[in-house]
Amino acid sequence: MITTTITSDLVRGALELERTAHGLLPHRLPARARAQSTDGQLAMAEAQPAGVRVVLRTAATTVELDVLPTKTAYAGVPQRPDGVYDLLVDGLLTAQATADGGNVLTVDMATGASATTPGPVATVRFTGLPDGVKDVQIWLPHNEITQLVALRTDAPVDPAPTGDRRVWLHHGSSISHGSNAASPSTTWPALAASLGGVDLVNLGFGGGAMLDPFTARAMRDTPADLISVKIGINLVNGDVMRLRAFGPAVHGFLDTIREGRPTTPLLVVSPILCPIHEDAPGPSLPDLSGLAEGKVVFRAAGEPGPGKLTLTAIRDELARIVALRAADDPNLHHLDGRVLYGDADAADLPLPDRLHPDAAAHRRMGQRFAEHVFGSAGAFA
Template sequence: MSAGAASGFRCDLGAGPVEIRGAVAVDRVDPGWLPRRMGAYSRSQIPDDFMRQAVAECAGIRLVFRTEARELELDVRASRMVVGESLPMPVSWYDLTVGAALVARSPSVAGTRVVFSFDAPSTYAVPGPASTVRFEGLPAGSKDVQIWLPYTDEVVLSAMRADAPVSPPAPGETLRWLHHGSSISHGYRAESTTGTWPVVAALRAGLELTNLAYSGSAMLDQLAARTIRDTPTDMISLKIGINIVNGDVMRLRAFRTAVHGFLDTIRDGHPGIPLVVVSPVFCGPVEDRAGPTVQDRSRPYEWSIAGGTAEDLQQGKLSLGVIRTELEEIVAARRATDAALFYESGLELYGAQDARDLPLPDNLHPDPNAQRLIGERFADRVLARLNPHATVTN
């Protein structure tokens, strides 16, 4: 890279003109600014280390500004969860979009590793160095830019430099969409943040996304419901079910009232706006069998299977089929007094035929192509319906 960005215009990321979007809060830390996807009070109630790290990751968080710059540098201090202290760190991707188009990507490796394993008794961090993410060869002329942070990493933003002045993004009337879900919505197995299905859908529909999907942790927790309740937005979608079956954390009796309570809390802060309840996408192992999902130890790679049986459903355990039926009935009953509440079957986003065409590589999570398919379908089937002014971009 030339000396343009390095010696050019430096931006204070905490005081504008760059906007940090997709976060519910931005905390001042040393040495910079830390975007958050959950408020401090709810974070204090997170029940385990895995959820704590999932909440910290930057799914859907981006920097937004206007500039004529052709070169940009972003100083970050990033952390990423890994299963071992000595394993090579995977690459994290920073994506840059102009409008709905991905125009640049920059690889980086998080300096700090958060060592976590479901088989290990404790979680600990191994501190590492900061890094600089660089973009060059950007389109000429004035443009609104979004830099999407890696959905895999917690990122402290230290500084940004450009080879031309930076100003606030052009004002607009874009509607805000908030989504909550599991690792599938968080983006697990997507190549980068702009390949996660909520970002695909938001860019396609022209909406401002706040992605409050927490990998492994979409379990109707009130701490998540409060965060959604307190976050300004114009429309909401909730993808409910797979993590509840994954963890075998509820029986049918508790699930019914938990769904009602979750929706009640959200409606306390967002009465009357469009709210879509989305049932699980297809997942063969637990379509008609109870959870939990467990790893098939006979295979040398990740492969999820059902830990329960079809007979367990008679005892009130949950399968995805049971959850779809219950969610549809709950939404239908509540619509008598809540006309802005809707139901969408996850099978319309990724169904049994899709699983044959685009198989789940670990029998649980969609691959990058399936992530994009889900996002495109959600934009066309759901977001375009909720936002009649949206212009869907192919």
């Protein structure tokens, strides 16, 4: 087996690689942005490598990746399944694996307290790959912090060429992050990117799509051919602002992106259907009564009031803002999120916890996004 040093030219989808005592930790926000937030939820989410993959060209038939995962557990809840590693050969999902061991971050959902228990490095091993030179991608678990420790193969490796594929930079909530998707290459953004023939940089952060200025600056400074922002659900989840603040915050977020990407196709996507928050404001609170069985559902805990944000109000305001700005910005586009998941989908594939789509809904959303956005009449045609 040949050991190859893991360098930035072998990793795609991360904005930064932090050198740790064990190896490389992919980040989806740069250090300057991370320093401007004290939110532990965002810190965990941006370090979970949704959309991050190790990419190489090789004739190897065996690939080993040493990793140090940090798995998230919740006090009083049955252990969650280990994160999945997807191996793609020439773009096709060929094998899957999980990593034993690793650190465990235990979170008490009732109090918010957390503690980390250290664990050992694990090896993810793939064998029986097809003969001949091929492009190999290992998609890291979208829901499990993963430090890259070592790469071994039974033939030499080179960085896979980037070719002429466009880079799609996307920002959104836990739904974009991949919550409840079956695996990292089957989140709806990953599926849409595959169908659209583009390279994905996924800045979907569970609980972290809050119109933060540091996220807008990170997007402004990240090279991209296509940009999308999915806005709304986390603002309602956290009950973080009112309509008076929402409009200017959206304008400011878009203004910042346009400072660095003035003509890049930019798509604003409003929330998918979420029945509990269509007309009821946040915050969203978990019902902890089913924790022992591993079941968590959410409810809308807000009371209606002047200027309070609901998904209906957010969609109306986003449509108004995009129409206003598009008069001077022909590369700015709008998509109603209910095109991706609407009333008929909620009847067919209801949200299991009342907030997040399941694996089948992720597939449907990815296909619909590719059709409506990457299709011949779409914003990213």
